[in-house]
Amino acid sequence: MSLRRGVMGGHHLVAAAAFLLLATPTTSAQSPTPGGMPPPPGMSMATSAAMRFPQPVRVGDLLKRDVIQPVESQNFLGTVQQIVRNPDGTLAAIINLGGFLGFGSRPVSVPLDALVLLGQVVEVDAFTPAQLRQLPTYSPGTAAPLSPGAIIKIGLAKPSH
């Protein structure tokens, strides 16, 4: 399974990605937040995630999985490095963002509710790639990593293609 189709970066790519996001037709007209789309204004990420039938998944099974953009081209965004518990009790995924063949990536902390599980891959549906790149680099310290055997729950989505 290879989704590393391109290296993120460059404003024209961002513009192209944003255009794709807008141009992707929604497959389900009656859904309040269709697959691969961010929660509508006023709906919290937690509410949106709870509507996505969160399923139990072993933390160890999530590590190293590809993180992709919820668009038809399934652009590669990074890989899951760790799942951590923030001091306020919320869960977050540490995602190795960007890079190429493991070089040039940097870890960022993304709320777990911003992610959906899509078979073998993880999608970020509540942040655009541009928003992800603006996140500060994660440094270990305050958040506690979960053990690989821990079970967490994560919402689902239908394929974006």
Added chain:
Amino acid sequence: MNSLFRPRKRPDAAILDDHRPLLRSLERRGLIRGGLSLGALTMLTGCDVSRPKSVEDALLAISRMNDDVQAWLFDPNKLAPTYPASMVLKPPKFNAYYDVMDVKPVNGVDWRLELSGLIADKRPWTLPQINALPQRTEVIKHICVEGWDYIGEWTGVPLRTFLERVGADLHAKYVAFKTADDYPSSIDMPSALHPQTLLATQYAGDTLADPFGYPLRLRTSIKLGYKNPKWITAIEVTNTYLGGYWEKQGFPWFAGI
């Protein structure tokens, strides 16, 4: 280098000015578009462009012929590949013709499996009754027509066992399904009797979760993913072709792998 098709002696450039309104009205692209949609494009793609009924019927006839060839090639004793339990994807991949948020969970307590058609004992079944039948577990690959796949571990009563138990006519042509999400489906009897065709109630040793078809779904290793209806509410054994949700939109009916 100039085009070989360009005339050596060119007309006076003023001719363009004289006929400017006419040139504007030519709409060359419109002509190309129109020509394509009437001809080659219609024949080559499954797009929903307007096409004459005769073309539609011809394409459908070819598709049904493909179904017949696949049915003829089908070996009821050949098993699909199985995999070690360590390769099972947990949880499985969700897919439907709508997004996950539109899934309407089924209450397993009130749920009944209705039977109709060429079946001797048409009494409806409850979930505990179905769970009491002989079970079989298969670690098989789910292959979607869209191109993705994953390995899953499914447990349930083989459809053959169930059909024999209720006294279904095993020489009938079709086994058809109705589901709670309005996704009718039907398969051929030889495929229904294949040992790796299950009425699945469990995934990876746990009760099926809501998004994956609780309480009962079809899981067959010998057909594409869209031939595996979830949230089944009724089974009919029949000699009448009933098609299915995607089949009515032009997908092949047999869809064997």
